[in-house]
Amino acid sequence: MEIKRRDFLRVMGAAAAGATVGGLFRTLTPKEARAAVYATNKKRWIFLVDTHKCVGCGMCVRACKLENEVPYNDPVTRTWVERYVILKSGKAIQDTPMGGLNGYTADDPQGQKINSDDIAKAFFVPKLCNQCEKPPCVQVCPVGATFQTADGVVLVDRTWCIGCGYCIMACPYGARFFHPIYHTAEKCTFCYHRISKGLQPACVFACPFGARNIGDKKDPNDPVTKIVLTERVSVLKSEYGTSPQVFYLGLDENVR
Amino acid sequence: MSHVWKPVWVVLAIVGIILGLRFIIVPPDFGIWDRGYMYGWHRHSAELFWKDQFKVKYKGRDYCNNCHPDKVSSILASSHKNIQCEDCHGPAIDHPDNPPKLAIIKDRGLCLRCHAYLPYPTSLRSKIAGWPNPDEHNPGIACVNCHNPHSPDFSKPDLNKEVLKVKDITERYDGN
Numbered sequence: 457m458e459i460k461r462r463d464f465l466r467v468m469g470a471a472a473a474g475a476t477v478g479g480l481f482r483t484l485t486p487k488e489a490r491a492a493v494y495a496t497n498k499k500r501w502i503f504l505v506d507t508h509k510c511v512g513c514g515m516c517v518r519a520c521k522l523e524n525e526v527p528y529n530d531p532v533t534r535t536w537v538e539r540y541v542i543l544k545s546g547k548a549i550q551d552t553p554m555g556g557l558n559g560y561t562a563d564d565p566q567g568q569k570i571n572s573d574d575i576a577k578a579f580f581v582p583k584l585c586n587q588c589e590k591p592p593c594v595q596v597c598p599v600g601a602t603f604q605t606a607d608g609v610v611l612v613d614r615t616w617c618i619g620c621g622y623c624i625m626a627c628p629y630g631a632r633f634f635h636p637i638y639h640t641a642e643k644c645t646f647c648y649h650r651i652s653k654g655l656q657p658a659c660v661f662a663c664p665f666g667a668r669n670i671g672d673k674k675d676p677n678d679p680v681t682k683i684v685l686t687e688r689v690s691v692l693k694s695e696y697g698t699s700p701q702v703f704y705l706g707l708d709e710n711v712r
Numbered sequence: 713m714s715h716v717w718k719p720v721w722v723v724l725a726i727v728g729i730i731l732g733l734r735f736i737i738v739p740p741d742f743g744i745w746d747r748g749y750m751y752g753w754h755r756h757s758a759e760l761f762w763k764d765q766f767k768v769k770y771k772g773r774d775y776c777n778n779c780h781p782d783k784v785s786s787i788l789a790s791s792h793k794n795i796q797c798e799d800c801h802g803p804a805i806d807h808p809d810n811p812p813k814l815a816i817i818k819d820r821g822l823c824l825r826c827h828a829y830l831p832y833p834t835s836l837r838s839k840i841a842g843w844p845n846p847d848e849h850n851p852g853i854a855c856v857n858c859h860n861p862h863s864p865d866f867s868k869p870d871l872n873k874e875v876l877k878v879k880d881i882t883e884r885y886d887g888n
Contacts, residue, residue, distance in 0.1 A: 511837035514825060515795075515799045523768075523769050560825075561821065562828060575831060575833065578830070600755075605746070649767070655772075666794075
């Protein structure tokens with residue numbers, strides 16, 4: 457077939473006009489639209505635990521359960537407080553009855569009576585989801601029911617979760633469990649509903665001693681970020697390469 | 713030749729059915745969103761559920777101050793000033809509408825969370841006044857029969873100051 461010069465010009469003209477108009481009224485891809493909307497959202501939530509200040513009262517565990525509707529007397533919890541008693545002999549005793557929900561009211565780790573003169577050091581370590589930068593729990597989810605938000609919090613979609621338990625297995629920190637009522641994977645959200653409204657997470661709010669703190673890593677003036685950047689902090693199980701975002705002051709080698 | 717094309721039609725039909733089912737089952741807001749392919753797959757409405765729909769239950773001292781200002785001012789002047797009202801009384805939720813009254817816990821266990829002395833030298837716990845064996849301090853009687861939980865002090869301002877100092881770094885967030 458032969459194309460006439462006139463036809464060729466007509467087609468090309470129409471195409472050029474179409475491209476110009478199309479460019480003027482270009483529809484954004486969903487990704488571009490979201491980028492435009494969320495451009496102001498420049499947060500990355502991090503957490504700082506000062507183990508020196510924790511007294512093991514368990515108020516944080518209590519507040520977490522009540523705020524987040526985790527059945528109070530079931531042996532599951534989103535955050536917990538571990539007790540470590542290290543004797544002068546070098547022996548380390550660790551226990552976490554009910555996640556520390558009712559506080560530690562006697563010197564009886566693992567039910568053993570300890571002579572206080574034998575204690576070299578003893579302390580409490582609050583734990584929670586590390587909201588890893590590279591969360592293995594999210595990678596293993598076969599259905600996309602768990603995910604990370606733009607500000608770094610890993611959440612679970614209760615209606616989408618099929619309850620396979622892969623994520624519970626994949627978490628090196630044991631931070632996930634099955635919710636006794638919904639039978640779906642459950643985990644700490646940094647109280648996403650509170651921090652998104654400018655409140656502190658329930659555990660931070662409930663702590664009378666400032667052992668727990670929340671911060672925004674992208675804000676250089678944030679007091680927590682300042683401490684993380686300028687002081688000697690450690691994280692749990694860095695060897696797993698998950699890049700955990702819960703930082704600790706005063707960790708001991710016995711804490712795993 | 714047509715018998716050669718048959719399996720192709722079957723395969724195409726199966727693919728078509730799968731794509732059709734996928735279109736029906738996968739919700740429209742399911743996508744990779746902001747966090748990319750590796751960690752971002754989710755329904756956007758699930759994110760909004762945790763962000764907006766989940767209820768805030770702990771309201772904070774400023775809220776209590778509207779109706780119980782006497783309690784707030786007395787506790788702020790005491791060495792219990794860092795303990796939130798709702799630590800001892802439970803979350804406000806919609807109090808006073810629902811529940812109309814918050815719990816009053818007179819159980820000794822509430823106070824012993826902090827006041828059972830533990831000989832843990834590297835922990836702040838060992839600096840709080842208390843007893844290694846609380847059963848030796850007026851056993852069987854509620855602590856609040858003798859001590860006012862909103863104003864417990866005898867005269868120990870020292871630890872109190874230390875406690876205040878450590879709390880400073882969170883002040884920025886004390887919007888509640």
